[in-house]
Amino acid sequence: MSIRTILLVAGAFTALAAAPVAAQSIEPQKGYQCKAKYLAADWMVIFYDGDDPTYCEATLDKSGKITSSSCFENKIGKVAGSLSGKLSITKHCAITGTVTAKAKSGESEKGSAEFYMDAAATSFAGIVKAKGDEFAVVQAIRMK
């Protein structure tokens, strides 16, 4: 099963989350830096892989670990799967790590993440790539 399917079924991804972002300057351009704690928050994460989009609500702690998540396919309220894994962020706001999507059926698949957080630390976007270079496009926005 491809990560595309898994992501759809399990609703893959990630919640990066983070603690209410510290009032980070919104005019970085040059010299802006991201901190590990920016990942700690509740995130809404949307996955696109060619079928209907899947979305997940996920929480990340300060270490970048996904501590809880729920993913949905078409029906809100019906959990289709969950995510697990750990992410890390560089001072240049590049986010990497592994994300495993697990469907309620028990199937799971691991993918490697490559995201970039915006300078305001309120969103990030990128791809999750699985074996065979299959990928899903991911967009996430901070919920709190």
Next chain:
Amino acid sequence: MYAKLTAAIVAGLFVCAGAVSASADVAPAKDNGKFKCPGKAVKSDWMLLSASGDPSYCRLKVNSKNKISGNCFFSDEPNSKSKASGTIEVNNNCAVSGKLTLKIDGVTSTGTIQANMTKSQTTILGILVSTGGGPDKNAFGTFTAVRIEKN
């Protein structure tokens, strides 16, 4: 391939915005009067993401002359890459415009970019409108481009 071309253009696979000055059919951003963007804000590495149609992404570099270069990948054929080129610019009001050319399997398609840069200058949101080479002129797709900062 036809489908991929459609996806590339219609889905707005990126952006190269090139043609510098916004052409007549490129809607300028409204002057929000609150924040500005320097012209050099587009000079960077970018990851362009498109979820319209077949999801895709591009790894792009914009040099100091506003020229775009890089490669794009499609989720239906993740192991093959297409070459992207073009030009892009951002004006004082953070409106981004330009042209993008994609060469896929020997076929060249072009599009224009109509987009805006966020206040933080780390994200560009907009559309890519097909202008030629693709099957559906004037069709558009949406995209998000995120800045890849290396230093």
